[in-house]
Amino acid sequence: MEILSNLGTGFAAVLHLVDVAIPGIGVVPLPVNIFLCFTGCLVGTLIGVLPGVGPIATITMLLPITFGLEPTGALIMLAGIYYGAQYGGSTTAILVNIPGEATSVVTAIDGHEMAKQGRAGSALGIAALGSFFAGCVATLVIAALALPLTRMALMFGPAEYFSLMVMGLVFAVVLAHGALSKAMAMIFLGLLLSTVGTDLETGEERLTFGFPPLADGIDFAVLAMGIFGFAEVLRNLGIDEKRDLVSKPIGRLLPSPAELRQSAMPVVRGTFIGALLGILPGNGAVLGPFASYSMEKKLARQPGRFGRGAIEGVAGPESANNAGAQTSFIPLLTLGVPPNAVMALMVGAMTIQGIIPGPQVMTRNPDLFWGMITSMWVGNLMLLVINLPLIGLWVRLLRVPYRLLFPTILVFSCIGIYSINNSPLDVVMTAGFALVGYSLIKLGFEPAPLLLGFVLGKLIEDNLRRALLMTRGSLIGVLERPISAALLLIALAVLVAAILPALRKSRDRVFAE
Amino acid sequence: MTHRPPRPRSSRAAVRDPQNLAAGLVLLGFAGLAWIASAGLEMGTLFVMGPGLVPRVLTLCLAAFGLFLCASAVVQDGMPVRLADFSAVLLIAALIAAAAAAGSLLPGGAVIGLPPAAFVFCLLYLVVMVALAVLCVRRSTWLDRSGLRGPVFVIGGVIAFALTVRSAGLLVSGPLLALISGAAAPDTRFGELVVFAIAVTLLSVGLFKYVLQLPVPALIIPGIVYL
Structure with a gap:
């Protein structure tokens, strides 16, 4: 019952009427937050549809538009932008076979195949319906888990936080594509970059080379935009563009009853897997779609249909994707630990609004906390309402050639980066990180772990310092605390398992599919 | 979004995985950079x-991972390294180094609001871009192979x-960005780009x-207009 009353608080916050003075009409009470959620979903989808622009780049680009809003509205809008960007990415994956980020890679396999058969409408429709179902369940999961997890978080000391984040980083390494050694190297590079700037305890400048703008450290948005936004533009320019936009008609948007029946169970299973993996620290959400896809393939009566336009191959992974996207808010909202780069951007946005993420948010700003959770559900409903009728618009947008799209992406990104601190130097630094990120990609490194290492670096160092202060400098003391020891043991076990050759092969197979 | 299939190299070469090396x-x-930068810290x-x-x-x-990757390059086969992927980064790094050297020689004091080294860098970069633009107009095939065009114009x-x-x-600044970066695409069309730059x-x-009211200046002509 507590859940219901909490969700009630949330709905009250989302539906909260604000008196708005409209010239010519007078003061009208309007549900402003609903409107913000709608706008967020719309622009998020608009940018997310652009090929090669994933949620990270989209959120960085659109972050400045939330600056002028009050905190609850700003976060509701950002959550809307996030879901919009996710869904936009799936649309691009289905229609043009260009996945905007790792999680929609799987959707592209069967989704694009369906589009080629003239069933793009069904694929898009089931993606939206599956995501909506996943969103409903995930909202309930978050609401149910928020209270107990927050209570648990209050028992966490610095040692536990340190161990939790180490576990998150280990998960991120194991879940990254490509060689483990390279993913680990990226984590360490990210951690190292996070130490740039003024040391909080001694006030000494570290690794700044005496360059004053670095004294405040590297801005996360600058790093993320450089490595995920600009570097992606550079990479796409190097590829001979063969955009595989389907010429076939989109077809009916509502899946047929037979298709719905086929997708029902995959949606439920995908939601379950995605929600579970999304809670893990260390970007577990990425694994959801992959796991769901291979599961559906194993369970199918004719596995041969997969890769040739099986609707289960869209329904399952898309639900898993959305469920994971949503439950990955849990570590952030309850523990204050961002599990992936998108959540790190949320931390940035919350800090700008004067809110420090962590267990105290729920008690101090219940409106904001529950409002954000409820807005996730509202956001999913919006997506259903916006996307299906607007599909024609997205298709037209995808017809714009890349030679015109990327200057647009760059203009919006540069304005976005500039407005965060009103600093032209930030824009130049973004360009620098773009070159670094581009080179790293070309050297076979995956940039996602770097970003997570950067995000968690400061928190890890801070908590380690405090933990060691409490144990008088003994590393064993960190291990003596039971929760902390358990978390580190899990991390070790996962790491060892990933290095063992047998499991390594099966991990490669999951990603190869 | 095509992935290059890994081309196994002959296993007799000394370096079997150039990419890992x-x-x-x-x-x-x-x-090494971080080691130097952290030298004076307690x-x-x-x-x-x-x-x-x-x-x-x-x-x-x-550093340990660096050594591990170098060592693994001798043991297992891997991907080749294409100079074209790194030419632009190397070129820009060279320009930065040259500008830093020139900046330390020049007398101090800002040149049109920039530190001397930054001013020299911009000047050198401009020269490089003009040279590449000339090559673009002449439809040089070397330019397309060099890998310089995309990164140099975007940056x-x-x-x-x-x-x-x-x-x-x-x-x-908006049209400037759109026009210069637009030249990065191999199939760019000038007329179309101009219209598009203005529209964007x-x-x-x-x-x-105007809608979001961010404090970004729209147009400044010193002494005349400030929007």
């Missing part, structure tokens, strides 16, 4: 950690934006400046 060397380079003890302890430990870990456009956004406003700029000025 390059990756390892780059990591060692980063580690390490402290585990009880009372100094500011230098964590960076130093991380640097050593990074150039971004730098131009950063230089002008505060002093001249969005109405100047007007749209973004309307959105960011």
Whole structure:
């Protein structure tokens, strides 16, 4: 019952009427937050549809538009932008076979195949319906888990936080594509970059080379935009563009009853897997779609249909994707630990609004906390309402050639980066990180772990310092605390398992599919 | 979005995985830089950690992975390295080094609001872009193979934006960015790009400046206009 009353608080916050003075009409009470959620979903989808622009780049680009809003509205809008960007990415994956980020890679396999058969409408429709179902369940999961997890978080000391984040980083390494050694190297590079700037305890400048703008450290948005936004533009320019936009008609948007029946169970299973993996620290959400896809393939009566336009191959992974996207808010909202780069951007946005993420948010700003959770559900409903009728618009947008799209992406990104601190130097630094990120990609490194290492670096160092202060400098003391020891043991076990050759092969197979 | 299939190299060559070797060397380079930068920092003890302890430990870990990758390059087969993928980064790094050297020779004091080294860098970059633009107009096939075109124009456009956004406003920096970076695409068309650059700029000025009211100047002509 507590859940219901909490969700009630949330709905009250989302539906909260604000008196708005409209010239010519007078003061009208309007549900402003609903409107913000709608706008967020719309622009998020608009940018997310652009090929090669994933949620990270989209959120960085659109972050400045939330600056002028009050905190609850700003976060509701950002959550809307996030879901919009996710869904936009799936649309691009289905229609043009260009996945905007790792999680929609799987959707592209069967989704694009369906589009080629003239069933793009069904694929898009089931993606939206599956995501909506996943969103409903995930909202309930978050609401149910928020209270107990927050209570648990209050028992966490610095040692536990340190161990939790180490576990998150280990998960991120194991879940990254490509060689483990390279993913680990990226984590360490990210951690190292996070130490740039003024040391909080001694006030000494570290690794700044005496360059004053670095004294405040590297801005996360600058790093993320450089490595995920600009570097992606550079990479796409190097590829001979063969955009595989389907010429076939989109077809009916509502899946047929037979298709719905086929997708029902995959949606439920995908939601379950995605929600579970999304809670893990260390970007577990990425694994959801992959796991769901291979599961559906194993369970199918004719596995041969997969890769040739099986609707289960869209329904399952898309639900898993959305469920994971949503439950990955849990570590952030309850523990204050961002599990992936998108959540790190949320931390940035919350800090700008004067809110420090962590267990105290729920008690101090219940409106904001529950409002954000409820807005996730509202956001999913919006997506259903916006996307299906607007599909024609997205298709037209995808017809714009890349030679015109990327200057647009760059203009919006540069304005976005500039407005965060009103600093032209930030824009130049973004360009620098773009070159670094581009080179790293070309050297076979995956940039996602770097970003997570950067995000968690400061928190890890801070908590380690405090933990060691409490144990008088003994590393064993960190291990003596039971929760902390358990978390580190899990991390070790996962790491060892990933290095063992047998499991390594099966991990490669999951990603190869 | 096509992935190049890995081409196994002959296993008799001394370096069997050039990509890993390059990756390892780059990591060692980063580690070296961080080692120099953290040289003066106090390490402290585990009880009372100094500011230098964590960076130093991380640097050593990074170096260890660098060595591991270098070593693995001799043992297992891997991907080749194409110079064209790195030509632009190397060129820009060379320009930065040249500018830094020239900047230390020049007398101090800002040149049109920039530190001397930054001014020299912009000048050199401009020369490179003009040279590449001439090659573009002549439809040089060398340019397409060199891998310079994309990164040089994109980064150039971004730098131009950063230089002008505060002093001249969005109405100047927006089209500048769109036009310069637009030259990065191999199939660019000038007329179309001009129209598009203006449209995108007007749209973004309307959105960011007037709808969202961000403090971005739209147009500054010193002494005459400030929007």
